[in-house]
Every structure is written in structure tokens, then in C-alpha cells.
Amino acid sequence: MLLGWWALTISGVVARDLLPSPLDVWNAAQKIVRDGYRGTTLWGNAWSTVGRLLAGFGLAALVGVPLGLWMGRSRAVGAAIDWIVQFMRPLPPLSYMILLILWLGTGDGSKVALLFLTAFPIIVAASAAGVRSVSALRIQVAESLGASRAQILRHVVLPSAAPMVLTGLQVALAAAFSTVVSAELMAATDGLGWMVISASTFLRNDVIILCILILGVLGMGLAWMLRLLDRRLVHWRGRL
Amino acid sequence: MSAASVRPTARDFVRFDGVSVRYGTGTSAVQALERADLSFAAGDFICIVGPSGCGKTTLMQTLAGFLKPTSGEVSLEGKVVEGPGPERGVVFQQPALFPWMTVAANAGFGPRLRGSRDVDARAETWLRTVGLWEFRDRYPYELSGGMQQRLAIARALCGEPKILLMDEPFGALDALTRERMQEELHAVWRRTGMTVVFITHSVEEAVYLGTEVVVMSPRPGRIVDRIAVRFAREMAEDGIRAVKSDPEFIATRERVLSLIWQMGET
Ligand SMILES: Nc1ncnc2c1ncn2[C@@H]1O[C@H](COP(=O)(O)OP(=O)(O)OP(=O)(O)O)[C@@H](O)[C@H]1O
Ligand SMILES: [Mg+2]
Numbered sequence: 001m002l003l004g005w006w007a008l009t010i011s012g013v014v015a016r017d018l019l020p021s022p023l024d025v026w027n028a029a030q031k032i033v034r035d036g037y038r039g040t041t042l043w044g045n046a047w048s049t050v051g052r053l054l055a056g057f058g059l060a061a062l063v064g065v066p067l068g069l070w071m072g073r074s075r076a077v078g079a080a081i082d083w084i085v086q087f088m089r090p091l092p093p094l095s096y097m098i099l100l101i102l103w104l105g106t107g108d109g110s111k112v113a114l115l116f117l118t119a120f121p122i123i124v125a126a127s128a129a130g131v132r133s134v135s136a137l138r139i140q141v142a143e144s145l146g147a148s149r150a151q152i153l154r155h156v157v158l159p160s161a162a163p164m165v166l167t168g169l170q171v172a173l174a175a176a177f178s179t180v181v182s183a184e185l186m187a188a189t190d191g192l193g194w195m196v197i198s199a200s201t202f203l204r205n206d207v208i209i210l211c212i213l214i215l216g217v218l219g220m221g222l223a224w225m226l227r228l229l230d231r232r233l234v235h236w237r238g239r240l
Numbered sequence: 241m242s243a244a245s246v247r248p249t250a251r252d253f254v255r256f257d258g259v260s261v262r263y264g265t266g267t268s269a270v271q272a273l274e275r276a277d278l279s280f281a282a283g284d285f286i287c288i289v290g291p292s293g294c295g296k297t298t299l300m301q302t303l304a305g306f307l308k309p310t311s312g313e314v315s316l317e318g319k320v321v322e323g324p325g326p327e328r329g330v331v332f333q334q335p336a337l338f339p340w341m342t343v344a345a346n347a348g349f350g351p352r353l354r355g356s357r358d359v360d361a362r363a364e365t366w367l368r369t370v371g372l373w374e375f376r377d378r379y380p381y382e383l384s385g386g387m388q389q390r391l392a393i394a395r396a397l398c399g400e401p402k403i404l405l406m407d408e409p410f411g412a413l414d415a416l417t418r419e420r421m422q423e424e425l426h427a428v429w430r431r432t433g434m435t436v437v438f439i440t441h442s443v444e445e446a447v448y449l450g451t452e453v454v455v456m457s458p459r460p461g462r463i464v465d466r467i468a469v470r471f472a473r474e475m476a477e478d479g480i481r482a483v484k485s486d487p488e489f490i491a492t493r494e495r496v497l498s499l500i501w502q503m504g505e506t
Contacts, residue, residue, distance in 0.1 A: 137332055138338065140336075141332075143324035145353060146325065155349075162340075
């Protein structure tokens with residue numbers, strides 16, 4: 001892909017301004033790392049994006065997993081909360097972002113809230129489904145070995161639900177990641193998304209491509225970390 | 241060979257008294273069991289046979305405590321069964337193991353729940369008995385189907401139940417593995433003197449494993465006949481093969497089979 005990109009720019013088929021060569025992007029990267037970008041640093045912007053993402057996603061996981069597990073366990077709680085989750089899930093987060101900005105301002109508050117709302121329904125639904133899918137047979141085996149309700153929850157229900165919970169977390173992280181960048185494109189004063197929009201007004205396509213590359217690598221890295229955790233925690237996934 | 245001639249004393253280790261079970265309500269209700277009466281003594285090896293869907297699993301579930309009878313009651317040692325308990329071990333057709341635990345942890349799960357101090361020793365004993373000791377640090381998904389079922393049995397035995405309830409435990413195994421497991425199970429039963437309730441589709445299996453074969457009618461399930469068998473006590477010396485070619489064994493097997501056939505026609 002890199003070679004194709006290079007060939008495309010060198011051959012002159014596309015104008016240099018529209019599609020900078022890999023070398024141009026490399027040079028821009030070095031310059032921005034050295035001098036910063038319009039009073040901000042590349043790392044600062046990257047950190048703003050990741051920080052928001054982790055805050056929103058982390059909160060959603062912290063609240064969503066226990067709530068989802070509880071919904072899965074208790075029919076009443078499940079029925080009470082399920083429709084909210086089902087309502088929220090298909091909504092594109094950006095559709096209610098403007099409200100969040102009006103309520104919470106353009107700062108981090110509205111973005112963390114947005115990311116929370118993006119990740120939360122996914123995590124809740126997956127966790128609840130994880131608990132509901134626990135094999136009745138396994139529970140009966142535990143009961144017949146003298147397990148109490150609390151022991152069944154801890155030793156059978158939670159581990160059984162773990163694969164689905166972790167899948168939910170991975171899907172939610174990917175969704176939150178694309179939302180954070182979109183949100184920064186719409187309204188922000190820092191972050192990689194903001195850099196893209198800012199660079200576009202100055203026709204700095206080299207900076208735009210640089211940001212996109214960094215975003216891609218960041219997204220991949222975060223997803224990879226969760227996958228690693230997944231493989232360590234639920235080594236039995238798909239087997240039995 | 242009427243039921244009453246078999247050890248008439250202490251026959252009420254387990255009692256089913258007029259146990260009826262109806263699933264669902266209204267027009268879609270299914271009467272699975274209709275006033276089933278059955279009792280047997282400690283140390284018996286009770287094999288339950290009957291046409292598919294006659295309520296064998298349902299009967300076992302009421303004794304295991306997973307299912308409350310619609311009417312009637314089940315008792316163990318004079319105490320009415322109210323729910324599942326560790327004195328009744330269960331083994332299902334599927335092993336239903338815990339894949340997040342090692343083989344050793346699966347085996348020792350019962351005693352560990354109760355905080356017993358000799359968890360490891362007990363797990364070792366039973367894992368050795370079923371020939372899985374070398375695999376103690378593996379995970380269930382690394383075992384073959386037969387090994388998984390052996391682990392399920394070891395897990396149930398490790399809880400030191402007074403009675404072992406098995407619902408077609410060898411149904412999913414190939415013929416060779418199945419025969420080997422039958423021998424193993426039988427050896428454990430002879431050594432421990434434990435009580436076993438064993439549901440099976442195979443009349444042959446029932447006749448050489450059981451001290452008594454209980455025949456159930458098609459739905460709604462009733463106890464139709466109980467046939468005392470002597471081969472279980474002889475297996476130690478002769479082995480399965482010798483028993484299978486014994487003319488009396490063949491006669492008993494045919495008797496049970498014809499009972500089941502007759503019911504199918506009415
Ligand atoms: N949970 C349930 N809800 C409704 N009907 C049920 C349920 N479980 C079993 N039944 C019905 O009750 C009857 C007895 O079922 P059961 O599983 O006890 O039969 P079984 O003798 O174990 O059959 P098999 O030999 O095929 O395992 C069947 O007709 C079945 O359709
Ligand atoms: Mg059954």
C-alpha cells in the first residue's frame with residue numbers, strides 16, 4: 001500500500017497538494033514533533049483524544065458491566081432497563097451530541113458524556129446477554145455440589161458471561177473510538193480530530209494524512225490490547 | 241423375581257410417593273409423570289429404562305431437587321427433597337464442565353465450595369480412579385469426549401455424595417469407550433457401596449449394570465415393572481463379556497425388551 005501511494009505521488013497522476021507523498025508526511029511529522037502544531041503538540045493532541053476515549057469508555061465499562069450483569073440475573077431489572085438500552089443502541093451518537101454540547105459545553109464534559117452514551121448500551125446489552133446465555137446445566141451441576149447463590153454467581157455465572165462481556169467491551173471501544181474522532185471533527189479545541197479539521201482549513205493535507213495514520217495506529221493498538229486481555233482471560237473462548 | 245423379594249428391609253433409602261409432574265398449564269400442558277411410586281435401598285444400582293419421552297429425566301430431576309413435583313413427594317433417608325444438595329451427585333449426558341478451571345479444579349470444585357481442607361487429596365484420588373491424573377493441569381477442552389465425561393463423573397464423586405444420579409451418562413460415547421466406562425463405574429460402585437440411579441436407553445446396559453431394572457411406561461410416565469437382576473454382583477469376577485453371554489442374562493434382557501415392546505403397541 002505504501003508503495004502504491006509512493007508510486008501514485010511520484011508519477012504525478014495526482015497533484016502533490018491533494019495527495020502528499022510519504023516523504024512529505026514524514027517531513028511534516030518531524031517538523032510537528034519538533035515545533036508543535038499551531039501552539040499545540042502532537043502528543044498533547046493525541047493524548048486529548050485518548051484521554052477522552054478512555055474516560056468515556058472506562059466509565060461506561062465501570063457502570064455498564066455490573067448493570068448488564070444485574071439485568072441478566074434479575075428479570076425485573078432487565079425488563080425495566082432493557083427498553084432504554086434498546087432505544088439508545090441504534091441511535092447514532094452524533095445525533096444527540098448537539099444537545100450534550102448545549103448542556104455541558106464544548107469542553108471535555110460533553111465529549112466524555114457522548115462516549116459514555118456510545119459505549120454504555122453496547123456494554124450493557126452484551127453483559128446482560130452473557131448472563132442470560134449461561135448454561136442451565138452448569139448451574140445445576142454447581143447447585144448439586146452444594147454451591148450457594150453467591151458461589152454460583154462468582155464461580156459459574158461470571159466466568160460463563162466473561163466471553164460475551166469482553167466481546168461487548170471490544171465492540172464498544174471501536175464504536176467509542178470512531179465517535180471521539182467524529183466529535184472532535186465537529187467541535188473541539190484540541191485532539192487529533194481537531195487537528196484534521198484545523199489542517200483542512202489551511203490545506204495541509206500532509207498533516208491530515210499524518211493524523212489519520214496516527215489515529216489508525218492508535219485504534220489498532222487499543223483494540224489489540226483488549227484482544228490480548230481477552231485471550232488471557234477467556235482462553236476457552238469457542239472451545240466447549 | 242418380584243420387587244418385594246429383594247432385600248425387603250431398608251427399602252426406603254429413596255422414596256417416590258405418588259410423584260406427578262405436569263409441565264405448563266392449560267391446553268399445552270404435558271403430564272410427564274403420573275403418580276410414580278418407587279423406593280429402593282442404599283447400595284442399590286437402579287437402572288431406569290423406558291421409551292423416549294416417558295419421563296425418566298423428569299423423575300431424576302425431582303430426586304436431584306431441580307424440579308418440584310406437581311403433587312406427591314420425593315424423600316431421601318426420610319427427609320423430603322426440597323432442592324439440590326451435595327449428598328446427591330449428578331452426571332448428565334453432556335459433561336457440563338467448567339472450561340475456565342483446570343481438570344484438577346473441576347474435580348475438586350465441590351469440596352472447595354465447602355472449604356474442605358483435603359480438596360487436593362480428594363481430587364487426586366478420584367482423578368487417579370478415572371485415569372485423568374496426568375491431565376490435572378490441562379483444561380477440559382483439551383480432553384476427548386470420553387475423558388470429559390470421566391471428569392464429570394470424578395467431579396460428582398469428589399463431592400462424596402450418598403447417591404449418584406446419572407442421566408444417560410454414556411449416551412454420547414462410542415461403543416468401546418462406553419464399555420470401558422461401564423467397567424470403571426461399576427468398580428467404583430462395588431468399592432464404595434454407593435447408591436446409583438442410572439438412566440439409559442440401552443436395555444442391555446441396564447440389565448448387566450443394575451441390581452434392579454425399573455421399566456417406565458410411555459407418557460404419562462408410570463413405573464410399570466421392576467426386575468431384580470443378579471449380574472451386577474457377579475461382574476467383579478466375570479467381567480462384562482462373560483455376563484453378556486450368560487443365557488440367563490439374555491433371557492432377562494429379552495423379558496425387559498418385550499415389556500417395552502408390549503407397551504408400545506397399546
Ligand atoms: N421443560 C419442559 N417443558 C415442557 N415439557 C417438558 C419439559 N421437559 C420435558 N418435557 C416433556 O415431558 C415429557 C418427559 O420428558 P423427559 O425428558 O423426562 O423424558 P425422558 O424419558 O428423559 O426422554 P429421553 O429418553 O428422550 O431423554 C416429554 O414428553 C417432554 O416433551
Ligand atoms: Mg431424558
